[in-house]
Amino acid sequence: MTEYGRGPGSEPWHPEDPLYGDGGWEGQEAQAARSPYGGQPQQHPQQPQQPQYGEWGNGPQPGYEQGQQQYAQGQQYAQEQHQQYGGQPPQQYAGQDGQGYPGQGGPQYDQNGQQYDQDGRPYDGGWNPGGQQHQQHQHQHQQHQVPYGGDPNDPYDGQAATYAGQQSDYYGTPDAYPPPEPPGRRRAEPEPEPRQESQRTDWDPGPDQGEHAFFAGDDEADDDGADDPQDRRRGKGGKGSKDEDGKKSRSGCACLVVSLVLTSVVGGAGYFGYQFYQSRFGSAPDYSGEGTGEQVTVVIPKGAFGSVIGQRLKAAGVVKSVDAFVSAQARNSDGDKIQAGSYLLKKQMSAESAVELMLNPKSQNNLVVREGQRNVTVYEAIDKQLGLDKGTTAEVAEKEYRSLGLPDWANDDSDIKDPLEGFLYPATYPAAKDMKPEALLKDMVAQANKEYAEYDLEGKAEELGLENPLQVVTVASLVQAEGITHDDFRKMASVVYNRLKPTNDVTNQKLEFDSTYNYLKGQSEIDISVDEIRNFDDPYNTYFYKGLPPGPIGNPGKDALKAAVDPDGGAWMFFISIDGKKTDFTRTLAEHEKLVKKFNERRNKG
Structure with missing residues (x-):
């Protein structure tokens, strides 16, 4: 069965x-x-x-x-x-x-x-x-x-x-x-006739295999529930069916989205194309004329290139674009001579006018500290540059030197006349009218710390037989004050170290530098009587005291500092300049006395 x-x-x-x-x-x-x-x-x-x-x-x-x-x-x-x-x-x-x-x-x-x-x-x-x-x-x-x-x-x-x-x-x-039919009445099931687009119901997946076709105007995304089976067999729409207006609205939204996307693409391509054309072939945006009457101070940092200068000028409202300034600077034969510093310029200037004004010294709002310059001279220059009363900056330096950023090894001697001496580093500093003197002094001390950090001053002090880094700076200040040219600096440093030696029985470890006496006197004299200089009791008088003065006697530059940490090693003990242009160095007192005789003869003739 x-x-x-x-x-x-x-x-x-x-x-x-x-x-x-x-x-x-x-x-x-x-x-x-x-x-x-x-x-x-x-x-x-x-x-x-x-x-x-x-x-x-x-x-x-x-x-x-x-x-x-x-x-x-x-x-x-x-x-x-x-x-x-x-x-x-x-x-x-x-x-x-x-x-x-x-x-x-x-x-x-x-x-x-x-x-x-x-x-x-x-x-x-x-x-x-x-x-x-x-x-x-x-x-x-x-x-x-x-x-x-x-x-x-x-x-x-x-x-x-x-x-x-x-x-x-x-x-x-x-x-x-329905129940099955008898064998004699059975017939092959007819193929379903393809329905027209209008006959499709919202449950029919259609040509997109049942996926949600956004751009096809399908409205089944809004269905909240399943359709009734009876409605599906009869070809009726379910709960999510929409009328013709809904389909048109959905199609309209799709067209709007497509239009917005195409507009964005075309607009973006046009913008970048324009920028590319302008950067390659078009002229940079620029003002015309010599600017308005409004003045502005622009500070250019050291080592700034044309693009950096242009950015500073644009930020201050002087030029309209960086490219315009770079182009004008390149066209000017002296454009590469623009130096760091503070410049007094006008707003909305043409790039060409800005370049010409920056090359004019009258536009420069800068303060220059020269090599070997004493602090007293720098204070006077700051007062003048900032429009302050005479002595204002010197008073600020005396009262506030501890807050200006000096290193820990500075001012370790109570006999030091000015704690900031040797720390107002020679350079060019922006000095606009609205600045305060302590701000300028801080910039100078910060620059000195930066430059001195390049040398191991503590290690060099021990290597050279000095007590501390401050004495290295003091030697550099002496080299800067006594040397005429930079070629003299290394030999001059050897003279200092040789006279400090305990074996020095010629000067008995006395430096006997006129520059130290002039510093304590606040002068720059050449003809000083022997009796006066040898009998003046002051820690800075190296004719009276052995060894180095309490602190620097000026602000040494880079070459003097290099010579102080790296002398030439010669046995030089004496030096003299006969013509004031060249320095002659000798090892013995006899050689030195011969040069002194020549100096006196030249002086008597002159």
């Missing part, structure tokens, strides 16, 4: 079979007309049956009544056999379920004991195909149509029950799928 309860025949009868109810079973009705019980009339009560309805009509489904009749006949025969054998069916008549109704595994008997086969013919012990087929169908019918609704999970259970009207017709509900 097959999975669907088929016998030797070709048609299924199982109610759950998808082909159940087709017209191929109509031939069984003729067999059912003949009594399988040896001509005995069918004596059984007629139970009301639940009609089965097919797709092709409202009458009973073909083949269903046959199964009901066979079931009733089997029930009647089982009762008769039960009465004949005293309530116990013969073992040879018992089927698989132990019920002795016909068709369950043996020949059939009438009331007189005559054996008959399934077709009513006398049974000769052979095999009856028809009976076997009927037996198998009877058995399957019993197993799957249990009376009185035995299986609650079977949708067809209880359809043969005697309680009419208690079972629903599953094919008659609106939600049921």
Whole structure:
């Protein structure tokens, strides 16, 4: 027996079979007309049956009544056999379920004991195909149509029950799928006709495979829930369906977005194209004329290139663009001579006018500290540059020197006349009218710290036999004051170190420099009497005291500082300049006395 309860025949009868109810079973009705019980009339009560309805009509489904009749006949025969054998069916008549109704595994008997086969013919012990087929169908019918609704999970259970009207017709509900058609009426399912764009519903994925097509005008993005299945089968839109105005609005938004994107792309390309053209071929933006009457001070840092200068001028409102200034500076033959410093310029000047004014010394608001210059001279220059009363800057330096940024090793001697001496580094500093003197002094001290940091002054002091870094700066100031040219500096440094040696028995470790006496006197004299200079008691008088003065006597420059940390190593002990342009150095006193004689002769003639 097959999975669907088929016998030797070709048609299924199982109610759950998808082909159940087709017209191929109509031939069984003729067999059912003949009594399988040896001509005995069918004596059984007629139970009301639940009609089965097919797709092709409202009458009973073909083949269903046959199964009901066979079931009733089997029930009647089982009762008769039960009465004949005293309530116990013969073992040879018992089927698989132990019920002795016909068709369950043996020949059939009438009331007189005559054996008959399934077709009513006398049974000769052979095999009856028809009976076997009927037996198998009877058995399957019993197993799957249990009376009185035995299986609650079977949708067809209880359809043969005697309680009419208690079972629903599953094919008659609106939600049921239509039952299969008989084989003779079956036909290939037609191909679905392609729908027009207007027939598509909002649940139809369409040509975009169900993805959300923004630019296609699809409006399913606004759906709030699933569509009703009935609406989908009938081609109706669900909750998210939109009217024609909604689709047009969505399409209009998409077009607007595309237009904005294209406008941005075209506009951006045009802007950058214009900038590229201007940077390569166009003239830079520039003012015209010599500017307005409003003046502004611009500070140019040291080592600034043309582009940096142009940025400073543009930020101050002097020029209109950096490119215009760079171009004007390149066109001017002296444009590369613009130096660091402070410049008094006008606003909204043409780049060419700005370059010319910056080359004019009158526009420079700068203060220059020269090499070897004493602090007292620098203070006076600051007062003049800033328009202050004479002595203002000197008073500020005396009171506020501790807050101006001096290094820790500065001012370690109470005999120092000016703690800032040697720390106002020679350079050019911006000095506008609105500046304060302490700001300028801070800039100078900061520059000195920066320059001195390039040398290991502490290490050099120990190497040269000096007490501290301040003495290295002091030696540099002496070299700067006594030397005439930079070529003299290294030999002059050797003179200082040789006279400081304990083995010096010529000057007895005295430097005997006129520059130290002039410093304490605040003068710059050459002709000083021996009696005056040797008898003036002051720590800065090197004719009176041995060794170095308490501190620097001026502000040494870079070359003097280099010579102080790296003397030439010669045994020079004396020096003199006969013509005031060249310095002659000697090792012995005799050689020196000869040069002194020449100096006096030249001086007497002159």
